[in-house]
Amino acid sequence: MGIVIRAKFSGSLVLRSLILLGSALMTSPAFAQVDLSGTWNPQYQEDQPERIPGPALVDYLGIPINAQARQWALSWDPDRLGLPEHQCQVHTAAYIYRGPLQLRIWEERDPQTQELIAIRQYTSTYEQNRTIYMDGRPHPPEYAAHTWMGFSTGKWEGNILTVYTTHIKQGWHRRNGIPSSDKITLVEHFIRHDNHLTHVSVVTDPIYLTEPLIKSEDYLLNTNSGGNWLWPCEYVEELPNADLTKVPSFMPGKNPFEHEFADKFHIPVEAALGGAETMYPEYMKKLKSAAK
């Protein structure tokens, strides 16, 4: 009888322990998740022409811009980047992963509990430090200042880190003048497979996009972690006696480069001017049938 009782007790204890362990695994958001820490180098096999040499002027293909964004971009004169205050302008969190960079990721944990407080990132291009809060804190109020990297909170969805970001400054969806407003929100997924990291971003812009803009980039783990560089930026006056209060721009309908990219690649200007339709494979069929 005593043996039976002990057996029952032991079984119950094991069962309880398993339930407790299971509960702990399921309720602790940061427990036993993938560790993203390390230095990551981007791979440029995807969208290389846009990401390394840079996009051509008036190449708006594949961006779901609205008519307002198109006019904004067409009036954008690249000379504007020569104005002192624009020279150190940073790619926003919604764009920066497209560029050449090294990305270092590390965790910040509570020294007393070892709970995950935040996942931090250092992006070498523009020396951007980014914090992704994992402790459930709320986003700042609407009237708080915006930054290039915005305010980010994260959560684990299985082994995927999903990040939600607000309070991002006005920037660009593509660095040839396509504007991104300061009203954008950004959802990202960081997905690690061994030494391979995939970053997927979904940008929603109620001012300049008709649909969310979805992009992805791949990274490889770099065990030589000393490769992060600095980016000290100090503006210079590029021309003597220049009127620094003049803002270079093209009058509506007067962009001298409107046909350049389209002509080079023998596509209609309408295609180069982008829009949601140009994101989808069906648009290729439309172009081919229009060419016949």
Add this chain to the structure above:
Amino acid sequence: MTIRNVMPRIMLASSAVAAVLLMFGPADVARAQGKGKGGGGKQGGAPAATAATRPPNPAWANAEVHTLKVQGNVYMIVGPGGNTAVQIGDSGALVVDTQYEEVSGKIVAEIRKLTSKPIRYVINTSADMDHTDGNAKISRAGAPVIGGNLGAVAFDNGATIVAHENVLRAMSEGPEGKADTNADKLPTTTFFQGQKEIFFNEEPVIVMFEPAAHTNGDSMVFFRRSDVLATGDIFNMDSYPVINVDKGGSINGVIKALNVVLDITIPKHEQEGGTYVIPGHGRLTDEHDVLEYRDMVTIIRDRVQNLIKQGKTLAQVKEAKPTFEYDGRWSAATGPGSTDMFVEAVFRSLAPKK
């Protein structure tokens, strides 16, 4: 108390009155002479002013008020009338713009959460009601620096209200064209050109006049040690510039003032942070936000100027939609700050006068 005991007090009070009258500007003198607490109406020597006549606005009364720490000694109080900047320290509180009277109590309550010291200064960046309507209540929640408690008792004057002379003139005529000004709301210390300098809470505070911008009486307030600039309605983060051409405003004055903001602001790192800018309305900003706004306003000015050179009328300029790509972000739904009124103000600023 004997007569001998009383006389020195009277003499002291008289001397203090004379000293204060000498040191205050003409607006202060008029105010000190003419009225007591809660008084209004036309005062001897004071600009014409009548008691408030507009009905209370329950939407403003019920609106929420929030405080955000900016940096250094400066906070931003967000309410239905836009933004109020508050600088605090050992010497007391300095308040930039007072929003609507209906929320004065809530603004004072927010200031009381920050400091128990008295409100010593109120500064108005323009004469607009959403910047001055709470002057009386917020001023009377404090006391002037000069004369200390004696000054406050002698004149029941509240905190010193500082503004450009044109603000006093505009308020005396009635803000926004309506003669609803309570004399308690009027500036007590005015300046005429350049800038008014105050050293307060161990910090230089510079009230900078920007002529012919939003109106003819705009000032920006720069907290030099805290590195925070309050722009008033020269810069709004929630609409196009509100340009009151009939009150002496102009598009070129707004652009000039925005370029002054860019001259003052210095980013901390990679065009971010450093000098913070509290706009008249809308969220907290830094240089880059002002930069994009300046670019937009300048581009629109250039387009309208170009259309005027082509001989276009106001209707034709509006038809050309010179603000098209900016409307989704910057046009207020109606009224000042809307596309229609902004384009009209730009046109009237630039078109040759007939």
